[in-house]
Amino acid sequence: MGYGYWGSKHVRVLSTMPDVAVVVVDEHVGRLEEAVAYYPSIERTATSLADVIDDIDAVLVATPPAGHAEIALQAINAGKHVLVEKPMATSVADAEAMVLAASVHGVQLMVGHTFEYNAAVRRLREIIRSGALGRVLYIDSARLSLGRYQRDVNVIWDLAPHDISIASYLLDELPVAASVWGDRNVTPWREDVAYLRLDFPQTRAFVHVSWLNPNKVRRTTVVGERKMAVYDDMSDNERIRIYDIGVDPASIDDPHSAHERPVSYRTGDIVSPFVPFHEPLMTQDRAFVESVRSGTPPETPGERGLDIVRVLAATDAALVTGRTAPVLKPAHIAGVRAVS
Numbered sequence: 001m002g003y004g005y006w007g008s009k010h011v012r013v014l015s016t017m018p019d020v021a022v023v024v025v026d027e028h029v030g031r032l033e034e035a036v037a038y039y040p041s042i043e044r045t046a047t048s049l050a051d052v053i054d055d056i057d058a059v060l061v062a063t064p065p066a067g068h069a070e071i072a073l074q075a076i077n078a079g080k081h082v083l084v085e086k087p088m089a090t091s092v093a094d095a096e097a098m099v100l101a102a103s104v105h106g107v108q109l110m111v112g113h114t115f116e117y118n119a120a121v122r123r124l125r126e127i128i129r130s131g132a133l134g135r136v137l138y139i140d141s142a143r144l145s146l147g148r149y150q151r152d153v154n155v156i157w158d159l160a161p162h163d164i165s166i167a168s169y170l171l172d173e174l175p176v177a178a179s180v181w182g183d184r185n186v187t188p189w190r191e192d193v194a195y196l197r198l199d200f201p202q203t204r205a206f207v208h209v210s211w212l213n214p215n216k217v218r219r220t221t222v223v224g225e226r227k228m229a230v231y232d233d234m235s236d237n238e239r240i241r242i243y244d245i246g247v248d249p250a251s252i253d254d255p256h257s258a259h260e261r262p263v264s265y266r267t268g269d270i271v272s273p274f275v276p277f278h279e280p281l282m283t284q285d286r287a288f289v290e291s292v293r294s295g296t297p298p299e300t301p302g303e304r305g306l307d308i309v310r311v312l313a314a315t316d317a318a319l320v321t322g323r324t325a326p327v328l329k330p331a332h333i334a335g336v337r338a339v340s
Contacts, residue, residue, distance in 0.1 A: 086114075145213055155191050
């Protein structure tokens with residue numbers, strides 16, 4: 001559902017799967033004509049989901065975020081499996097309603113956290129889990145570009161779901177609180193640049209997102225006690241670099257000289273492990289198809305989407321108050337899984 005920027009990418013991916021019949025739904029006839037022109041294998045088009053709901057098995061929702069919940073609930077209540085682009089919903093209440101409805105109707109609900117299907121991110125998680133970096137001191141992420149201004153969400157809800165889910169995925173836990181600084185530079189309605197601090201139980205993550213930056217940046221840095229690692233999604237052949245570099249507290253015998261460089265520095269090799277490239281969107285959408293067929297919950301179920309929406313809701317509260325806001329736990333759904 002939806003043949004816009006992301007919807008067209010999903011159609012491209014799904015159209016390459018010989019065992020999947022693709023139906024494109026968009027209220028704009030011009031977009032449907034474009035879809036057929038680019039992908040003649042499309043089985044059918046429609047301007048309304050209701051026109052095809054009885055003839056399909058699953059729905060992929062790639063509309064503007066404000067419409068995610070309504071469309072997903074329409075499909076779920078009709079007994080259809082659903083994959084929803086990030087953010088899964090624009091409020092915690094809507095996300096909870098989606099998770100509950102999927103449980104009641106016995107269908108799969110999956111959220112499109114594409115980077116959790118990214119081979120480089122998965123490799124970085126393995127590196128962290130191996131202990132090679134030592135204790136994680138903090139994570140720093142930047143997602144910047146001269147971006148696509150959204151009409152229904154600010155830059156945090158548009159871009160930060162990726163970085164929140166990446167940090168949470170890497171650490172196997174969710175943040176418990178969020179602090180935010182944001183600014184509106186072009187329009188008076190939506191923040192277009194923001195800095196987030198996410199407080200995790202054992203560490204912190206810092207996220208910089210912007211629609212107003214001259215260069216496209218997609219980078220995550222993990223700083224450990226022993227080593228540091230950088231994941232650069234814009235790199236063609238070195239998406240992960242591990243730096244054997246760090247700082248150690250120096251023993252200070254003379255308190256009067258404590259101001260004189262009270263640390264020692266260490267440097268070593270820089271290693272870039274080979275990570276075979278598999279298009280994350282293809283991996284994600286194939287996982288959704290397999291989940292629908294097997295009945296096995298996906299790695300990024302609706303509960304995972306709800307988790308990230310709860311963090312995003314905390315950023316809203318932090319923007320309003322100017323203070324650190326807690327990430328509230330689900331009020332209406334028991335047994336929600338924190339990390340897939």
